[in-house]
Amino acid sequence: MKRLLPSLRPRKRYLAIELISEDTTTRGELTREIYFAACSLLGDVSVSECDIKVLGFENGLGIIQCAHTKLSETRAALAVLTQVNRKRATVHVLGVSGTVKGATEKFLEGRVAFSINPLSLKP
């Protein structure tokens, strides 16, 4: 298959994210919840325009791709995510970059995801 010319490829933004959660989460679960939150907030049509993809997610840190013109919609969709796998969770956008490499080097390398002290969560 012929690859699309670089000038014809759609432009993207890559969001370095951190998941602040009560429990550990896998990439699949996070992807499902992000799509659910986004579709509920923006609707299927807008989400298809946003081109949201979870490119990688490990140990609470990950990279999410979106269309470069739809950055604020994507941020809003990530912000309204309130739970993953029935455990409360919050997505925190650490930074935005035009390349995966940039996002990883600038925002993710050497970082440990923020965790809320689990003992204090008990009522």
Next chain:
Amino acid sequence: MVKREFYDFGVHPAPEGENSPEELVALAKHLGYSGLAFVPHSDKLSPGLPFIPSDGDFEVFKCIRGIELVEENPSKLHGLIGKFRKKVDVLAVHGGSEKVNRAAVENSGVDILNHPSPEMGRGLNQVLAKAAGENEVAIGLSLSALLYSRGFRRVRLLSEYRATLELARKYEVSIVLSSDAMSCFDLRAPREMAAIAELFGMEEDEALASLSTVPTGILARNRPSAGYVRPGVEVVEGFEEGIEEGIEEGIEEGIEEGELP
């Protein structure tokens, strides 16, 4: 470019909320806030105002004492405003009924009228908006309601916020975006808050201002700085020296004048 300072002026700490002020502060610092205002609902106060961690680093991270008054009776509300005005730096009123909204916007002791519209069409109108503009009462929009509602309710809420925003723009009323957080999981980073606000028609700059300059303005009004002299007059530099010199000059002048026949 000057780095903005962001504030969240609607956080409910334990015992009303779930997390202690310390935990909320730790997370808010991580999310990039410069300060939090703790505004417990007045009907759920444990005896006295809750403990606020201050530990002397107010310049680094501002923990602001506040309260959100819940009272259905307007005259009692005015009484409560008088009672708490001197004790707190941020005084919010839990809006709802027409009477309460009206009482809140007509009292210049109020800083923020929070969520004035629980139901469609019963919120802000031009009379209230005008009064709010004259008395410098900001309108608080809480975003946690948008996070936790779905479908029909969220649609109504978004259109209600849109209508409030248009009135506020017309009558030059400030808007404060707050999380209204009951736990750590309700806090969102400033940019995310702005992104949610853009959904109901706020411009990005406008949204960021309502998280930074509007709260700073409220704070400056209620917490005079060290060089405060009177409204609009402030000694910015050489505060102590300036005053001493002024006094000395005054004394010398006085003596000279006294010597004159």
